[in-house]
Amino acid sequence: MAKFIADLHIHSKYSRATSKDMDLEELDRWADDKGISVMATGDFTHPQWLAELKEKLEPAEPGLFKLKQEYKRPTIKGNLADTRFFLSAEVSSIYSRQSPSTGEKRVYRVHNLIFAPDFETVEKINVQLGWIGNLKSDGRPILGLDCRELAKIVFNANPLAAIIPAHAWTPWFSIFGSMSGFDSIEECFGEYSKNIFALETGLSSDPAMNWRLSKLDNVALISNSDSHSAPRIGREANIFDTELSYNGIIEAIKSGSPNQRKSALNQRKSAFVATIEFFPEEGRYHFDGHRACGVVFSPEETKKHNGICPKCGKKLIIGVMNRVEKLADRPEIKFEQEKFYNTYDGRVPYYSLIPLDEIIAEVYGMGVAAKKVKEEYVKLIKAFGSELKILIDLSAEELKTVADEKVVKGIMAVREKKLKIEPGFDGEYGKVKIFSEEEKEDLKSQKRLF
Ligand SMILES: [Zn+2]
Ligand SMILES: [Zn+2]
Ligand SMILES: [Zn+2]
Structure with a gap:
């Protein structure tokens, strides 16, 4: 075993x-x-x-x-x-x-x-x-x-x-x-x-x-x-x-x-x-909408519009959230307290994660292909052995021994689910932001202080 x-x-x-x-x-x-x-x-x-x-x-x-x-x-x-x-x-x-x-x-x-x-x-x-x-x-x-x-x-x-x-x-x-x-x-x-x-x-x-x-x-x-x-x-x-x-x-x-x-x-x-x-x-189909029309709706908004796109008048592409709502016979699950992993009534727990290179890219305000992002990624993998160990297992203290402090903050923010997310729809990936613009400014000024 x-x-x-x-x-x-x-x-x-x-x-x-x-x-x-x-x-x-x-x-x-x-x-x-x-x-x-x-x-x-x-x-x-x-x-x-x-x-x-x-x-x-x-x-x-x-x-x-x-x-x-x-x-x-x-x-x-x-x-x-x-x-x-x-x-x-x-x-x-x-x-x-x-x-x-x-x-x-x-x-x-x-x-x-x-x-x-x-x-x-x-x-x-x-x-x-x-x-x-x-x-x-x-x-x-x-x-x-x-x-x-x-x-x-x-x-x-x-x-x-x-x-x-x-x-x-x-x-x-x-x-x-x-x-x-x-x-x-x-x-x-x-x-x-x-x-x-x-x-x-x-x-x-x-x-x-x-x-x-x-x-x-x-x-x-x-x-x-x-x-x-x-x-x-x-x-x-x-x-x-x-x-x-x-x-x-x-x-x-x-x-x-x-x-x-x-x-x-x-x-x-x-x-x-x-x-x-x-x-x-x-995910690319979480909410409802039309990509070409720039229309993105929650299931409730779709209901209000009778499933019709206000821009082009055609039927909206119905996403996953709405479809689950339709077939579900239990209310939305509210977790008692926000934990790093989610479980409910004895079910298999799950971790919600963001890939490490995306966290690093977000923290640095760069694309995932940027040289600095890749260098930090490689440094962390070499030091700790694997990406999933970094995202799930290691404590902030352990991570801090090698990782950039801002990156550690980013990893911890994901674990604490302190995120701003724009849901995906009609084939468009959702966008996850770990830090608000304000927090990003704070991070920059902290850097200036050092
Ligand atoms: Zn497939
Ligand atoms: Zn496949
Ligand atoms: Zn449309």
Whole structure:
């Protein structure tokens, strides 16, 4: 048994709009600097990527793999990483079927993650998916495949494989999406819904929003980066305390559902320690609006305008917050006191974080690509070992021994949730400000005093 962090959803360089650095060599070393022990391979449906996985990985613990020594590159700290890889893929299902609620035929667009314990299972799944559509054109293939059919293929290939609906609330491509989705797991997966033991919350929703739906009490909530470039892995992730193996991870996820954790004993024994989350407002679909019209509305404002954009007169793009509001049967969750982590009624706790380079950039009033920002980042990783350790574990006193005092203030402000956030909407990322303009002036004058 060991405590470790896992990021189970990323995309390789063979997916659209991804960085060239999304290869095994870079993922292996970046995971170490981030503090991630288990990294998704992503994209196992893609023939070229799968060939790379088979060539460059070798078996480690049951169901996990590691990069062969000859492919290792040094981390920022200069060591060689010991990252484990976990076979994963994402499929975009676009299909029409009768709506279970209205009976009308309509189009659904749902993204699902697939996890597999071995390459034989991957091969079986790929053969069947390859009959339905082209797996070569995109690392995340688009298939005209009903989610129930996808489930049939995956569980027939191996009952130990898993399907997890991805970024469950985003409007255009998810199981509960306002533009494309269903109202329940049962509607989407039919007889296979009993096999769906977890959902991915996605960047625009956090666990507390999902806890408002009693119909989700049977599923666990996982969080992953869905990253398209190596430096952004781990921006959302899962902390487990379990055996390092495929089954260890799957069982740990299952143990995280509210119903599984009902007894205090189960909570103490739980192998699902916590998740690491974005502030959901930072996600691209938190609020409603129109990007082109510059209109951004809270769910209440949208209601006032009957869902219509006052600028162009068309329907607003309904975001995650509004959609949760619609399907929820519990009131908004108010935490008793603001802690660094959030939990409620025995549920898996979560940390709300901002990536370290973004904190440093905000503190210095520069972009994340600025030289000074990168230098501070590298200095901290070299001194403390990993980004997630810096963001979660170390005290202000420990951080101060190396970090710029202003950066320490920034990290502490995130932990205390002293932030100003403009929510994201219609594809536009939200903006998080750690310091107000006034506080920034204060920081500058403090510097002048020194
Ligand atoms: Zn997706
Ligand atoms: Zn994805
Ligand atoms: Zn508009």
